[in-house]
Amino acid sequence: MAGRFDPRTSRTTVRGGDAAMPSGVPRQASASGRVRTWVPDGPLDLRLVLGPLRRGPADPTFRVLPDGSVWRASLTPGGPGTLRVSAVPGTGAVRGEAWGPGADWLLERLPELLGSCDDPDAFVPRHRLLAMTRHRRPGLRLLRTGLVLESLIPSILEQKVTTDEAYRAWRLLVRKFGEPAPGPAAGGRLWVMPAARTWALIPSWEWHRAGVDNKRASTILRAVRVAARLEEAVRMPAAEAQARLELVPGIGPWTSAEVVQRSHGAADAVTVGDLHLPGIVGWALAGDRFADDAGMLALLEPYAGQRHRAARLILLSGKTPARRAPRMSVGDIRGL
Template sequence: MPDPALTPDEAGAPIETTYRPSEHVDVRATLRPLSRGSDDPAFRVVGGALWRAVRAPTGPATLRLESTTDGIRAHAWGPGADWVVEAVPEMLGRGDDWSGLDVADNAFLRDARHRLPGLRLTRTNQVVQMLVPAVLEQKVTSREAWRAWRDLVRRHGEPAPGPAPDGLVVPPDAAGWRRIPSWEWHRAGVGPQRSDTVMRVCAVAPSLERTLALGRGGPEVERRLRSIPGIGVWTAAETMQRAHGDADSPSVGDYHLPALVGWALIGRPVDDDGMLELLEPWRGHRERVMRLISASGFSKPKFGPRMTIQDHRFH
C-alpha cells in the first residue's frame, strides 16, 4: 500500500508516495499499452523514470514513476495530483490476479511468463481518456492514429504541471474535446465519422465513467460502451483493457493481432475466429495471454501470407 501522501506546498512541491506491491511489478511493461506511439505527448520515458500527463477528474496532473529498491516511487504535481497518487496501485496492477492462469502446456507462453514475471494489467480508472484515442485508431493505421492524437493533444491540451519533461502535454477533458472545431479534426486527418463518435462519447462522459463501478469490465460494461453509435467490439475491448483492467477482452477485429497470436501459439496465421479458438482454453484470462504475447517481443514472420482485413471496430 502507498505511504501517506504529502500535501504539496505553495511552491508546487509534489505529492509523493511509495507503492510497495506484494509481488514484483514491471512498470514499463505494465503501462506500455497507455503509450500512443514513440512520440506520445502524454507519455514519456526519461532515464529510469516513466512520466505521464494525466487529465484526472480533479484537474491536470503530472505523474512520475520510478522503481527503487524500496518500491515504486511516485511523484505527482498539479490539481489532479491527489487523485493520480491514489490511482497508482491499480494503475500498476493491484487487483489483477494472474494466479489462475495456467500456461504450463504451451511452451511459448510458459517461457514468456517466466521472462515477464512483473507484467500486470493496468486499470487507469479513466474511461473517456482511454476511449478517445481508441476511437482515433478505428480503421486507420497506428501511424495515422498516433499522428492525429499527437497533433490534437498538442494543440488542444495544456502543458503538464510541475517539472515535467519538455513537450509533455495533458490531454483535453471531455469538454475540451467537444470544443475542437471541425476543421481542426480535418487538419489532424480525422474524418467526420471518428470525430462525431468522439463528440457522442464526450456528451455522455459522466455515465461512461460510472461503468468503473461495475468492476473490471465484462458484458455489461461492454454493452454500455457499445450503446454509443460508432463504438464497436474492438473499441470497447481496447477501452476496457486500459480503463477497467479487463482480463478477458481480446481485441477482435484487429488487422494484426490474429496473425500474431497464430504464429506465436501454433506457428501459422489465423483469422479472428481462429484466434478466439486458440484463446478459448484460457477464457477468463484471454487478455493476459494477449499481453504476454505482445510484451514478449515476438513478431510474426514478414514472409507470412497476407490476410484479408476483417474489421469489426464499428460493428
Template sequence: MPDVAEVRRRTWVPGRPVDVLATLGPLRRGAHDPTWRVDPDGTLWRGVRTPEGPATLRLSSRPALGEVAASAWGPGATWLLDSLPALLGAGDDVSGFVPRHPRVVAAGRMFSGWRVPRTGLVVEALVPTVLEQKVTGQEAYSAWRRLVRRHGEPAPGAEGRLWVAPAAVTWGRIPSWAWLQAGVDGARSATVVRSVRAAGRLEECVDLDRVSARRRLRAVPGVGVWT
C-alpha cells in the same frame, strides 16, 4: 484547489516485481506522445486528466528496495497517488495463471514484473482508441499529437515538457475543420464527439461488470467490437 507547483509524494511497496514501463507502455500513443516522457534513467512522466483536474505523475522504480516512488503535481495529484496500486496492476489477479507449456513458463518468468494496468479513466482511453480505428498507427499517433498540443494544456509542474489531453467538454467543441487539419475524418471525429457528450455515463463503466460496461460503451454509435 492545490497549488500546481506543490509536489505530493507516495512510495508504494507492492511485494512483487514491478516493471513500470512495460505495465504502462500500452497507454503510450506513439514515440512522440506529448502526454508521455521517459528520462534516460527510466523515470516515467505522464500528463493525466483526472476527475479532479489535470495532473502530472512521475514514477521511478527502485527494484533493490522493492518499491515504486511516485510524485505528482496539480489539482489531480492526490487522486493519481491514491490510484497508484491499481495503475500498476495491483488488481490484476494472476492466481489463475498456471502455465504448463515451457515457453509460457519462460515468458512468465521473463515478464514477471508486467501486469494489466487500471487507470480508471474511460474517456482518456476511448478517444485515442477511436482515433486509431481504420488508419495506420502513424496516422493515428500524428492526429493525437496534433490535437493534444493544440487543444490540451501544459501538464502541471512539468515546465512545458509534458501535456495533458483535452477535457471532455473541450473535445466536444473542436470544430470540424480542426479535426480534418489533424488528419481525422468525419466518421472518427463524430464518434469522439458522441462519446465525450456521454462522458459521465461512460466513466461509470469502471464500476460495472464487463458485460454491462461493454453494452454501455457500444451504445455510442461508432464504438464497436474492435474499439
C-alpha cells in the same frame, strides 16, 4: 488498422504487487509535489507496466526520461494532474510524485495503476510457449487507470488506420487543444488531454488538418456528449462497461476492448476485429498465420477469463509470422 498489440516490450506489463500501504495513509508533501511510496510484492518494470498507455514515441501525455522515471499527464475527476513514477534504488519500492489539482487522485490510485488489483496467479499456461514467456517475464500484471475517456479517444482515432496516422492525430489535437501539464512535467514537454467539452468544440477543419475522417471525428463527438455516463463504467464489471461503451454508434468490440484493458485492467478482454492479432495468435499456438477472429477465439478458449493476458504473453514471446503482405497504406484526407 492501428492495432494496440505491438510485441515490443514497451507495450506490455510486468507484475506490480498488492498495495503495501492502505488508502488514506498520510503522504509526504515535497517542495516539488505530493509524494507517495508504495512497495509492490514482486518485480516491477515501470516501462513495461505503463507502456500500454503510451500512444507512440511522441505522445504528449507520456514521457520516459533517461533516469528511468515515467511521467504521465492525466485529466482526473479532480482536475489536471501530472504523475512521475520511479523506482527507489535498493528497496524494491516505487515512488510516485504528483502535481496539480488531480495530484491526490493520482496518488490514491497509484497501486491500482501499477497492477495491484490484478491476479497473475489466475493464469494457467496450456502451451509451452506461454509457460516459457511467463517465466522470462515474471509477475506480469495488468494496469488499471480508472479513467475511460483518456483511453477511449485515442482508441477511436486508431480505428482502421495505421498507427502512425493515429499517433499523429492524437499528438496534434492534444497539443493544440489540451493544456500544459502542471508541475515540472518532464521538462515542460507534457500536455493534458482536452476536457470533454473542449473535444466537442473542435471545429471540423481542425479534425481535417489532423487527418481524422468524419466517421472517427463524429464518433468522438458522440462519445464526449455522454462522457459522464461513460466514465461511470469504471465502476462496472468489464463486460458491462464494454456493453455501455458500445451503445455509442461507432464504438464496437475492438474499441471497447482496447479501453477496458486499460481502464479496468480486464484480463479477459481480448481484442477482436484487429488486423494482425488473429494471425499472430494463430501462428504462435497452431502454426496458422491465416487465422481469423473465430480461429483466434477457439485457440484462446482454454484461457477463458485470462484471454487478454494470454494474448499479451504471445506478443511478448516475439513469435510472430514473417510479413508477406505490404503494410497498410497511409491515408491522407487533408488534400480532399
